[in-house]
Amino acid sequence: MLNDEERRAIEAAVREAETRTSGEIYCVVAAESSDYREIPLAWGAAVALLGPAILLLAGVEVSVPDALEGGWSAAQVGDMAATAARGALVGAVILQGLLFIAVGFLTAWAPVKRLVTPRPLKRARVRQRARELFLTRNLSATRARTGVLIYVSMDERMAELVADEGVADRVEAKAWDGPMAALVAGIKRARPGEGFTEAIRLCADILAEHVPADAADNPNELPDSVVELPRV
Known part of the structure; x- marks a missing residue:
């Protein structure tokens, strides 16, 4: 995700930023925030529900002989109607199953899954993962909670x-x-290192104003190097 030059630049940016503030900046880059394993199931089920509608749009109809034509008895017509209804139901179920499997496999392919995953869900998972990391990496353990x-x-x-x-x-x-806008812009340009360093610089400006460094007492409480996390 990052090359050696980008890692060094991010670490240097954090180190320089923390000379101006008592805040402790900790950088993490992850390949993804969730595997979104429910997405293929959700899309497969949603499209499968359209099976009967697809049959109707395709002009598929269930018909039985007219009891007044051909000398059919009412019992025979009733039996044929029941058979036709069962056949139509079985056909609809088979179509739904095929749609579920086909769409499920298609949306399980990573590029497609990323495309069809709703943006609000992505935002929620990114926010959730960030908060989890904040706790599991003990970022709340700094002396001044900074x-x-x-x-x-x-x-x-x-x-x-x-x-x-x-x-x-x-x-x-x-x-x-x-x-955050600077960081995302760097990612979209495929230059995450530049995005990180600019975001760190801007964060340092904010932190230096609100939690400035104490020249006599400013310990480095968190690692300056960026953490890279593989796919979950």
């Missing part, structure tokens, strides 16, 4: 920032829009 997670999910092309209470209580949420 940990800041900058998280990027490559497949979704989305970024999230999570700030601990020592920062969040002093900085309005919308203040992070600029850094």
Whole structure:
């Protein structure tokens, strides 16, 4: 996801930023935030429900002989109607099964799955994953609660920032829009390293204003190197 030059540039940007602030910046880049395994099932089921409608649109009809023509008895017509109805039902069920399998396999293919996954769901999973990482990586364990997670999910092309209470209580949420926009722009240009370094610089400007560094006491409490996570 990142080359050595980009890793070094991000680490240097974090190190420089933290000379200006007591905030602790922690960078994570993930291949994806979720496997979205429910997407093929959801699309397969949704399209399969259209099976009967497809049959109707295709002009498929269920018909039985007229009891007044051909000397059919009412019992015979009733039997043929029941047989025709069962056949139509079996045909519809088979079509639904085939649609479910075909669409399920198609949407299980990663490029298609990314395309058909609703954007709000992607946003929710990225936000959830970022918050999970904030907790599991112990970013809330800094002395002044000034940990800041900058998280990027490559497949979704989305970024999230999570700030601990020592920062969040002093900085309005919308203040992070600029850094996040710079980060996402870098991802979309296939230059994640540049996006990260610009986002870190902008974050440092914000942090230096609200939680400036104490020249006499400013320990480095979190690693400066970027963390890369493989597919889940």
